[in-house]
Every structure is written in C-alpha cells, then in structure tokens.
Amino acid sequence: MSLNNDIFLLISTAIQNLSVDWYDSEPEPGNDYDVDGLVETLKQAGDVADDLAAWEESLRTGCPDAWLAVLVLSLESIKSMTLRFSHSPYFLPMVTRIAANGNLSSPKPVLQLLESVDILEDDPKQYYLANELLPFFYLPAMRVFTAGGVCEVDPGIVSLKPGTSTIRKIDLGRLNTNNGGNGFAEYIISCAKLEIFDYQHDDKSIWGEVYTDFCPLLFYNALCSQKHSLKELRLNNNGAAGQSGFDEDTKEFNGFGSLAEFHQLRELRMPLRTLLQFGSSDRPKVSLLEVLPPSLEFLNLAHYHEEDFDIVNKNLQTMLAQRERLPNLKRIEIQPYVLVMTAGAIVHSTNFRVQESTQQSFLPFDMACREMGIQFGFSKEGNCRLTTE
Structure with a gap:
C-alpha cells in the first residue's frame, strides 16, 4: 500500500492517541513508501539524529523503530502513547534529543503536548x-x-x-x-x-x-x-x-521510614514488615501510630504472615483506641501471604479465600471497626476483595 503523504499530514494533526505494538515485528522492505519524502521531512525537523543516513537506510529496510520515530515526529497533536517495543536505536534517542533541546528546530510541537x-x-x-526512559x-x-x-x-x-x-x-x-x-x-x-x-x-x-x-x-x-x-x-x-x-x-535491611509528615497521603499499600521496619529481627522497630499520617483514609498491610498476628493486632487495636490520631481513616485491609484456593476452581483472584484461622483471629477487630464506621477486610494483591465464607 502506498503512503499518501498529503493525506497523512492532513489527518496527523487530529490524532491524539497512539498505540503501537511492534515487539514481534520483523523488518519489512519499505519500498512502497515515499522514503525520500520522509527523509526530507526529517531534515526539516532539525537535529533529530546523529546519523541521518543510517536512519534513512533503516526506513528503506522497514525497521519498525525507525518508522515509529518518523510517525511520532509527524503527530504534532499527540497526547498519549502506548508502546510495546524492544531495541530502540532511533525512537528513544530521538525523545532524548527533543527533551534536551526543547522542540529542536522544528516548527511543529513534537511531543510538546504529550500527557x-x-x-x-x-x-x-x-x-x-531506567535512564533510557528518563527523558x-x-x-x-x-x-x-x-x-x-x-x-x-x-x-x-x-x-x-x-x-x-x-x-x-x-x-x-x-x-x-x-x-x-x-x-x-x-x-x-x-x-x-x-x-x-x-x-x-x-x-x-x-x-x-x-x-x-x-x-x-x-x-x-x-x-x-x-x-x-x-x-x-x-x-x-x-x-x-x-x-x-x-x-x-x-x-542488612534497615527499614523504610516514617510517613507521619506526608500530610497529603490518603492511600497506603505496603508490606507489613517494611512499614514497621522489622529489619532482620522478628520484632518491629516502630508502631503504626508512629509512622502513619493523620490524613490517611485507606491502609493495606501486605505480605501478612500469621506469626505476626500479635504484633498486628496490638497495633490495630491501639489505632482504634486513639482514633483521634487518624480521624480520616475509613478502610483497613489485610493482604495475607498464604491463601486457600477453592477446590476444583481455575486459578483466578476470585477463587481464593482467607484461611479460617486468619478470619477468626481478626474477628474481634472486625467487629470493633464496624462500631466505629471503619471498613475492614482482606484482599489479594491489594485490589481483589476476598471472601471470608
């Protein structure tokens, strides 16, 4: 299929979302495309590559990453991108040069509207x-x-x-x-x-x-x-x-640190032993009240093991006893490390349940939360509420 540059330039200003998956793509010859015209466009775009000749050759041999870079240069109104690709000899270096030099010398706002x-x-x-994506x-x-x-x-x-x-x-x-x-x-x-x-x-x-x-x-x-x-x-x-x-x-693991001064924090999901700074010992170095900010509305304690019940229960009960320290708290979840899979079920988040012993251990706390208007429950991977039946 031949590429009509005039038509493409006409619609490119209207395209705001780009989704590309070229991870498994093999280079395909680009002889059906007006590569010469695209190279002229690249030259007009300014300092976009160290070796324009290599880029031109990659376009002619159908290199997906070379074409991705050209495509993005042509989409001046683009606001979002979803990209799946591996080796990137052209696109990511181009983003680096754009980020370092503003909008290069191009009259088009290349990536300047990207949100x-x-x-x-x-x-x-x-x-x-990490430094490849930092630009x-x-x-x-x-x-x-x-x-x-x-x-x-x-x-x-x-x-x-x-x-x-x-x-x-x-x-x-x-x-x-x-x-x-x-x-x-x-x-x-x-x-x-x-x-x-x-x-x-x-x-x-x-x-x-x-x-x-x-x-x-x-x-x-x-x-x-x-x-x-x-x-x-x-x-x-x-x-x-x-x-x-x-x-x-x-x-040696030396803890995380207090979040008490994070005055805007509303939601926190973190491993229990990280938050309470267990380190290499079996005892925490801090309490929940010491490390949680008064702004907190939702707390998820992840990687919970049953041997930590006494520590967790004591901390949670103290939180309820001093409710005024966390006045905005509306929801607490425990994310057990060990779960029970429903017999005969296909592996899926909804087919797991909490162990009976875990349920019974937290029953008094659950009842106390209800009296105070706080939701309490269990979850898997921090986003799937688990049944306790």
Whole structure:
C-alpha cells in the first residue's frame, strides 16, 4: 500500500492517541513508501539524529523503530502513547534529543503536548534501562508515566533538576517486572508535585546476569522529596519483598521510614514488615501510630504472615483506641501471604479465600471497626476483595 503523504499530514494533526505494538515485528522492505519524502521531512525537523543516513537506510529496510520515530515526529497533536517495543536505536534517542533541546528546530510541537506514556516490556529476558526512559520526564505537558520491564543497574546518565517535571503519577507496578536498584530516585525527585507512586519489585534486573533485592530505604529517601504532594503510595505490596539469594551486594535491611509528615497521603499499600521496619529481627522497630499520617483514609498491610498476628493486632487495636490520631481513616485491609484456593476452581483472584484461622483471629477487630464506621477486610494483591465464607 502506498503512503499518501498529503493525506497523512492532513489527518496527523487530529490524532491524539497512539498505540503501537511492534515487539514481534520483523523488518519489512519499505519500498512502497515515499522514503525520500520522509527523509526530507526529517531534515526539516532539525537535529533529530546523529546519523541521518543510517536512519534513512533503516526506513528503506522497514525497521519498525525507525518508522515509529518518523510517525511520532509527524503527530504534532499527540497526547498519549502506548508502546510495546524492544531495541530502540532511533525512537528513544530521538525523545532524548527533543527533551534536551526543547522542540529542536522544528516548527511543529513534537511531543510538546504529550500527557501520558505507557511503555511495557513483557518478555522477562528483555528490559529497558531506567535512564533510557528518563527523558520523558523532561517533556512539558507530561502527567502520567507508566512502564514495565525497567531496571536501574546504575544511576541514570541523563539527570533532571529536582522539582522540574510536571509528572503527577509514576506507575511502575505493571506485572511486577521492574527493578529499582537506585530506588528510582531520579524519577521521583525530578517531580514538582508527585501525587501517585506505584512500584512492584522484581529481583531480576538483567535476566541471568544481575539480581538486586528490594531496598525500601532508597525509595523512602527519594519519596521524602514529595511529602507536600503524595496522595497514594503503593510500594511493593504485590512484588518480591524477601531476600532472593542472588544479590551479593544486599545490605542488612534497615527499614523504610516514617510517613507521619506526608500530610497529603490518603492511600497506603505496603508490606507489613517494611512499614514497621522489622529489619532482620522478628520484632518491629516502630508502631503504626508512629509512622502513619493523620490524613490517611485507606491502609493495606501486605505480605501478612500469621506469626505476626500479635504484633498486628496490638497495633490495630491501639489505632482504634486513639482514633483521634487518624480521624480520616475509613478502610483497613489485610493482604495475607498464604491463601486457600477453592477446590476444583481455575486459578483466578476470585477463587481464593482467607484461611479460617486468619478470619477468626481478626474477628474481634472486625467487629470493633464496624462500631466505629471503619471498613475492614482482606484482599489479594491489594485490589481483589476476598471472601471470608
């Protein structure tokens, strides 16, 4: 099929949402397309590549990433992108140059209206380096950044000034495939007013080569830059929280830190032992009342083990006894680590239930919550309410 450049240029100004999945695509010859005309467009767009000749050759051989870069350069009104691709010799470097140089020398507002991007690598053997995606944080209209398959082996090569990004939501919770060896500090600290942060940890950084265990303190140090704005925090409530045995550089777990001064925080989902700073011991270093802000409305305690019942029960009962310390609290959930699957059921979130012993243990607390108008229940992976029947 031949590409009519005039028609494409006409409709390109109306396109606001772009969804591309070229992960499994093989290069196909692009001889049916007006590559010469597109190369002229690239030249007019300004400094978009170090080697324009290589880009032109990749267009002629049908390289999907080369075509993605051209496509994006042509969509001046684009506001959201959902992208699935692996190796990116053209598109991601182009984003880096646009972010570093403003809008280059092009009269078109390339990526200047982009508000949200969703990038996912769903092959566990493939990954994106965190610094490859960091340039999206430079773009002036960005609000939502979602990504999967991202790892931080080293701090980013590209650095942002603190408090300059317009991004309000960072979602690194997709499929538990991200690994933040640096706590994604550059992402977090760059934000002026981050409102939502979701991160689920995968011990794997680079398949078969690099493994890094979850280090809560790195995330806490970065998140402290967002005390004034953070409203929802979901920190590894579904991901791997224990020692993997692969990470030789793992230091003794030294806790997370208090959230008492996060005055905008409404929702918190976090592993119990992370929040209460168990460390390598069997006892917590802090209490819930010490670390929770009075603004909190919803609390999800994840990775709960039955041997922690006495500690959890004492903390929860103290919270109810001092209700005035958490006046906005409306809902509490326990996310058990061990669940029972319904006999004969297909594996699905809705086919699990809470162990009878767990239900009975929390029954008095459940009744006390009802008397105070607080919802109490159990969940799986922090988003599926579980039956207690």
